[in-house]
Each structure stands twice: as structure tokens, then as C-alpha cells.
Amino acid sequence: MSDILRFAPPTLPPTAEALRREVRDFLAAERAKGTWAPKGDFGTNPDPAFSRKLGERGWIGMTWPRRYGGHERTMLERYVVTEELLVAGAPVTVHWIADRQSGPLILRVGTEEQKLRFLPRIARGEIFFCIGMSEPDSGSDLASIRTRATKVEGGWRIDGRKVWTSNAHLCDYAITLVRTGPPEPDRHSNLSQFILDLRAPGVSIRPIRNLAGNHDFNEMVLDDVFLADDLLIGRPGDGWKQVTSELAYERSGPERFLSTYRLLTALVDRGGAAPDDRVAETTGRLVAHLWTLRGMSLSIAGMLQAGETPNLEAACVKDLGNAFERAIPEVARLVAPRTATVRGANDPFDAILDEAVLNAPSITLRGGTREILRGIIARGLGLR
Numbered sequence: 001m002s003d004i005l006r007f008a009p010p011t012l013p014p015t016a017e018a019l020r021r022e023v024r025d026f027l028a029a030e031r032a033k034g035t036w037a038p039k040g041d042f043g044t045n046p047d048p049a050f051s052r053k054l055g056e057r058g059w060i061g062m063t064w065p066r067r068y069g070g071h072e073r074t075m076l077e078r079y080v081v082t083e084e085l086l087v088a089g090a091p092v093t094v095h096w097i098a099d100r101q102s103g104p105l106i107l108r109v110g111t112e113e114q115k116l117r118f119l120p121r122i123a124r125g126e127i128f129f130c131i132g133m134s135e136p137d138s139g140s141d142l143a144s145i146r147t148r149a150t151k152v153e154g155g156w157r158i159d160g161r162k163v164w165t166s167n168a169h170l171c172d173y174a175i176t177l178v179r180t181g182p183p184e185p186d187r188h189s190n191l192s193q194f195i196l197d198l199r200a201p202g203v204s205i206r207p208i209r210n211l212a213g214n215h216d217f218n219e220m221v222l223d224d225v226f227l228a229d230d231l232l233i234g235r236p237g238d239g240w241k242q243v244t245s246e247l248a249y250e251r252s253g254p255e256r257f258l259s260t261y262r263l264l265t266a267l268v269d270r271g272g273a274a275p276d277d278r279v280a281e282t283t284g285r286l287v288a289h290l291w292t293l294r295g296m297s298l299s300i301a302g303m304l305q306a307g308e309t310p311n312l313e314a315a316c317v318k319d320l321g322n323a324f325e326r327a328i329p330e331v332a333r334l335v336a337p338r339t340a341t342v343r344g345a346n347d348p349f350d351a352i353l354d355e356a357v358l359n360a361p362s363i364t365l366r367g368g369t370r371e372i373l374r375g376i377i378a379r380g381l382g383l384r
């Protein structure tokens with residue numbers, strides 16, 4: 001094992017398999033009742049009622065302290081739950097960001113009042129969060145954001161524009177990165193994070209349709225929005241440090257390699273008990289990659305549990321995982337080509353393939369592009 005890249009072999013706790021069975025049974029029972037239908041991508045299947053059911057089971061905020069509504073389980077137990085939800089294609093979209101990122105951020109740098117105010121409701125699946133970072137001219141170069149907060153009596157006034165804000169139209173709050181002082185030679189200073197109330201006067205949310213024609217992300221216009229002092233999260237000026245400390249949570253989970261998993265299983269099913277050589281070789285190769293990625297991702301969950309911040313390892317999981325997710329539709333359409341005239345538009349395999357093909361281009365953009373991740377990996381390895 002390299003000294004720089006550390007991927008210790010993961011070991012799931014003895015409770016994991018019972019928990020896995022519990023999640024599978026819950027999903028099967030709910031499916032039988034017709035309360036949910038599978039979709040491939042964690043970001044495209046919102047269902048607030050289903051999220052509340054997960055909250056009731058204790059599967060949101062699993063690792064957080066009980067006094068904040070959490071369940072004091074381990075990151076590895078959380079891993080098992082998220083993995084089962086993702087491979088089933090369950091509707092996890094609307095609570096995903098709060099569970100993965102906003103909640104842990106509040107837990108780490110929030111005030112006691114913020115923890116008591118937000119975390120129990122997140123864990124019950126009652127309030128949902130999104131991420132307001134990107135702007136029309138600031139994506140990869142996040143430090144160039146222009147949305148500005150100005151200090152006023154009792155709070156801050158915010159003006160600016162955010163884009164690609166996933167599911168803002170379904171959420172209650174956005175963890176929003178803004179400039180709280182003039183740009184300085186150190187471009188990372190004077191940035192701060194706020195818990196933006198999406199129903200505050202001056203917030204407008206407009207849909208941006210994606211390649212598939214769906215409304216998943218949005219433009220958010222912030223026009224003289226007043227936010228009270230108690231909605232600043234962490235210390236003013238610490239925004240960059242806080243954002244980068246979220247990265248291991250944001251980039252290492254199984255959602256970074258399972259977005260097209262349903263297509264892989266559909267491909268295996270299509271091959272049947274005696275697949276031809278091409279299908280057998282392709283699926284065998286993909287499953288081997290999947291197993292390795294899973295081991296790396298689980299290993300990071302173990303490091304997070306130990307209180308570490310494995311950002312470099314997380315960048316590797318996201319880069320390799322996203323490449324894997326994008327490869328599945330590419331190879332699937334080669335070994336099992338779409339022939340609508342033969343199979344018809346309602347062929348289930350075609351429907352899953354179509355969904356994966358249309359979502360695939362976004363996979364390597366959201367949460368950090370391929371080039372940005374490789375830059376981080378190169379720096380971490382001492383190559384730049």
C-alpha cells in the first residue's frame with residue numbers, strides 16, 4: 001500500500017448483514033405496496049414521503065449523536081444502508097444532500113442552537129437541503145464566485161445568482177457559499193457559508209431543464225435577501241476551509257459509482273444463464289471493477305469513521321467511479337444495441353439504457369469535473 005494513497009482493507013461490522021437484510025425487506029415491502037419505483041440515479045428520484053419513511057426507520061443522520069436526532073451508528077453501517085438504497089434505485093434524492101453533507105457540516109462547525117434547530121428535522125426527513133456553490137461564471141473555479149453578503153444590523157443582505165442548484169425547488173434550505181469581503185490576493189479568503197432559507201423574501205428559483213428534458217437543477221436568484229446572523233454557518237471567512245472539508249463526504253460514497261448500476265444488472269439479465277462471449281466478458285470486467293471501487297469506497301467510510309479527511313482518496317473514488325458509471329452505457333449499447341423497431345419503445349432494457357445514456361454526460365461534471373479531480377490527485381501525489 002502506498003504511503004500517500006491509503007486504502008486499508010475494509011471490514012464491515014457484524015451488525016452489517018442484519019441491517020442489509022432489514023433494508024432489503026423494507027424496500028421489498030414498500031415496493032409491493034406500490035410506494036416507489038426504481039430509477040438509476042440518486043439525483044433524479046425525489047419523493048419526500050419516502051424520505052420521511054426512511055427517517056422513521058432511523059436511516060437518515062444515522063451516525064449523528066442522539067441528542068441531535070441521530071442514531072449513533074457507524075459510517076460503515078450507514079454505508080450498508082446507502083448502498084442498498086442505491087442498488088435498488090430507491091427514491092433518495094430529496095434528503096441525500098442533507099444526510100451526506102449539510103448535516104455533517106452543521107454538526108462539525110454549527111452552533112449548538114443550529115444543531116438543535118436543524119439536525120433532528122433533517123434526521124426525521126422533514127427538511128431538505130441543497131448546495132448553492134456554482135455560479136454562471138464560477139464552476140470549477142469556485143473561488144471566483146461573486147454572490148456577496150453585506151453585513152447589516154442583525155444579519156446579512158445577500159445579492160447574486162447561483163446555477164445548477166440540484167433540487168432547490170424541492171428543498172427548504174441551501175448551504176450557500178458567498179463572498180463576505182472584498183477579493184484578496186488569497187482568493188480563498190473572505191468566503192463564508194450560509195444556511196439560506198429558500199422561502200426568504202428575495203429568493204427566486206427557476207428551472208433549468210437538463211439533457212433528458214427533466215427539471216432536476218435550477219437557477220437561484222438572490223435579490224437583497226436578508227439572513228439573520230444565526231444563519232451564518234461556521235466563522236465568517238472560513239467558507240473555503242469548510243467547503244473543502246466536506247469533499248471526502250461528497251466524493252467517496254457509492255453514489256459515485258452506482259448511478260448506472262441498474263443497467264449493469266439489466267445487461268446481466270439480458271445475457272441470461274448462458275450469455276454469449278461478448279456479454280460474459282463485458283459484464284465480468286465491469287463487475288470486477290465494481291468490486292474494487294466498492295472496496296475503495298468502503299475503505300474511505302472506515303477512515304471517515306476514524307475521524308480522518310481522506311480527500312485525495314475520495315477524489316480517486318470519484319474519478320474512477322464516474323469513469324465506471326459512464327462506461328456501462330457505452331459498453332451496454334455495443335453488446336446489446338438498442339433496436340427500438342425490434343424490441344419496441346417499451347422494452348425495459350431499452351428504457352434503462354435510455355435513462356443511463358441521457359444521464360451519463362452529467363456524471364463527470366457534478367461534484368467536481370474529471371480534470372479538476374485529476375489535478376487534485378496529481379497535487380496529492382506530489383506531481384504538481
Ligand SMILES: Cc1cc2nc3c(=O)[nH]c(=O)nc-3n(C[C@H](O)[C@H](O)[C@H](O)COP(=O)(O)OP(=O)(O)OC[C@H]3O[C@@H](n4cnc5c(N)ncnc54)[C@H](O)[C@@H]3O)c2cc1C
Nearest residue numbers: 131132133134138139140164165166362365366367369371
Ligand atoms: C447534474 C449536475 C448537478 C449539479 N448540481 C449542483 C448543485 O447542486 N450545486 C452546485 O453548486 N453546482 C452543481 N452543479 C454544477 C457543477 O458543480 C459544475 O458544473 C462543475 O463544478 C463544473 O463547472 P462548470 O459547469 O462551470 O464548468 P467549467 O468549470 O467551465 O468547466 C468546463 C470544462 O473545462 C474544464 N476545466 C475547468 N477548469 C480547468 C482547469 N483548471 N484545468 C483543466 N480543465 C479545466 C472542466 O473540467 C470542464 O471539462 C451540478 C452540475 C451537474 C452537471
